[in-house]
Amino acid sequence: MNIGIIGGGWSGFAAAVELARAAHPVTVYEAGRVLGGRARRMGGSPEASGGPSFDNGQHILAGAYSETLRLMETVSSGSSTSGFLRLPLALDYPDGVRIRAPRLPAPLHLAAALLFARGLTLAEKISAIRFMQALKRIGFAPDTDMSVAEALAGQPTAVRRYLWESICVAALNTPIEQASFRVFARVLQDALTGKAANSDFLIPAQDLSALFPEPAAAWLERNGGKVKTRTRISSLQRSGQQWKVLWDDGEAVHDRIVIATAPAHAIDLLSPLNDCRELVRNLDTLSYQPILTVYADYPALPAFPTPLIGWVDPVPLFIFDMRASRGLANTIAVVASAEGPHLDWDDARWINEIDARMQQAFGPLPPPRLIRRVTEKRATFTCAPGMFRPSLTTPCQDLFLAGDYVAGPYPATIEGAVRSGVQCAQTLLATP
Ligand SMILES: Cc1cc2nc3c(=O)[nH]c(=O)nc-3n(C[C@H](O)[C@H](O)[C@H](O)COP(=O)(O)OP(=O)(O)OC[C@H]3O[C@@H](n4cnc5c(N)ncnc54)[C@H](O)[C@@H]3O)c2cc1C
Structure with missing residues (x-):
């Protein structure tokens, strides 16, 4: 089988590597110049630009990302974890609350993290433990879905805001009032149960394209596959028993096609196909959430208590020490997930907001210099109860989605x- 994959993001390369491992010739078509889609390096390669490379958004992975780590190992010669700064779970808020998991076997690491948490009362800690126990009793699989806010109704405010809401907004990129409790429960199950290492934070130590999409492309080319960048597929046509893909100045035929794009781009490709009308109507019901990242630097950056510190007001916001993760002198990445009032802040307001938080954490500092502000308006879908999620197969023969x-x-x-x-x-x- 000769397979065409439309989209050179992480899903496209995951599919491509698995298909090439089964000895099928694969071609990946990527519209952009840089591989990686919504998790990629911005601009050219660091060698070409001569300066540090920044991503389209600061990402954080978890020890529970087992398939990602497995595929990274498949395509690179070294260990997958060498691409990351690995930290035990730590939620460190300079305004008081600090939850840190010690290096103990599971579930002791979590019990200790909650029991020794700073800034929470004993009653608040017990409520958090009870919430986890209740989830464990139902196998982390609620019968009916509801919003995370509804599910957290009995939780004390501090536990809700500093623990559950922060995790929910970071993982689901959806405000708790809209977020699916079922998906949230699954995230907690994966990250907080099983091996203690599942809850580790993995902060990329390289740019995101260099972490997996580029080594995957090189591996693919060594294993009989092809990768075509700057090739936006404009349409798909059935041609006998095959699919024809067309782009600006070329076309090719494949026995099978995988559309591995974001949903909005899948809609563009599927819309002209009669059999996919209902699928397109359903995909049109999806809504999206933004993620905003500000990169900034200081003349001299003080030592962080841990490479990642957070605030909950007025929106959950995390500051990463890029010196620790990427070796970038005196540079921070500030991330605000999901929708909120911060989307209207201009550069001057961001400098003030970052300045105030950094001074709260470290005492007097000169104001930061803003390097770059990136807003990905459609970073992810809104992960709401009952939202439509299509299957991997489509009503069209030999046409698949990833x-x-x-x-x-x-x-x-x-x-x-x-x-x-x-x-x-x-x-x-x-x-x-
Ligand atoms: C700012 C930001 C921060 C995030 N933070 C995190 C995080 O901390 N942790 C985490 O796990 N996840 C995070 N995510 C989510 C994660 O990046 C995405 O879930 C993931 O990258 C999606 O991969 P994908 O392959 O499904 O889609 P995409 O990455 O969207 O890949 C699709 C690819 O298809 C290409 N394409 C589209 N149309 C065509 C066409 N017609 N022809 C050819 N190519 C086409 C696109 O250019 C793109 O490269 C974040 C996302 C963003 C935007």
Whole structure:
């Protein structure tokens, strides 16, 4: 089978690597110049620009991202974890609360993290433990879905805001009032149960394209595959028993096609196909959430208590020490997930907001210099109860979908994208 994959993001390369491992010739078509989609380096390669490279948004992965780590190992010669700064779970808020997991076997690491948390009363800690126990009793699989805010109704404010809301907004990129409790429960199950290392934070130590998409492209080319960048597929046409893909100045035919794009781009490709009308109507019901990253630097940056510190007011916001993760002198990345009033802040307001928080954490400092502000308006789908998620197969023969939004228990994350790519390859290979 000769397979065309439209989209050179993490899901597209996950599918491509799995298909090439089964000895099928694969071509990946990527519209952009840089591989990686919504998790990529901005601009050219660091060697070409001569300066540090920044991503389209600061990402954080988790020790529980097992499929991502497995595929990274497949395509690179070294260990997958060498690409990351690995930290035990730590939620460190300079305004008081500090939750840190010690290096103990699970579940002792979590029990200790909660019991020794700073800034929470004993009653608040017990409430958090009870919430986890209640989830464990139902196997982390609520019968009916509801919003995370509804599910947290009995939780004290401090536990809700500093623990659950922060995790929910970071993982689901959706405000708790809209977020799916079922998906949230699954995230907690994966990150907080099983091995203690599952809850580790993995902060990329390289740019995101260099972490997986580029080594995957090189591996693919060594294994009989092709990667075509700057090739936006404009349409798909059935041609006998095959699919024809067309772009600006070329075309090719494939026996099978995987559309591994974000949902909005999948809609563009599927809309002209009669059999996919209902699928397109359903995809049109998806809504999206932004993620905003500000990169800034200081003349001299003080030592951080841990490479990642956070605030909850007025919106959950995290500051990463890029010196620790990427070796970038005196540079920070500030991330605000999901919708909120911060989307209206201009550069001057951001400098003030960052300045105030950094001074709260470290005492007097000169104001930061803003390097770059990146807003990804459609970073992820809104992960709401009952939202439509398509299956890997489509009503059209030999046409498959992969991507963080296809059916699965995960929110829109790198691991969700990679798993969908792997499952898509398995489904494609099993379909006559
Ligand atoms: C700012 C930001 C921060 C994030 N933070 C995190 C995080 O901390 N942790 C985490 O796990 N996840 C995070 N995510 C989510 C994660 O990046 C995505 O879930 C994941 O990258 C989606 O991968 P994908 O392959 O499904 O889709 P995409 O990355 O969207 O890949 C699709 C690719 O298809 C290409 N394409 C589209 N149309 C065509 C066409 N017609 N022809 C050819 N190519 C086409 C696009 O250019 C793109 O490269 C974040 C996302 C953003 C935007």
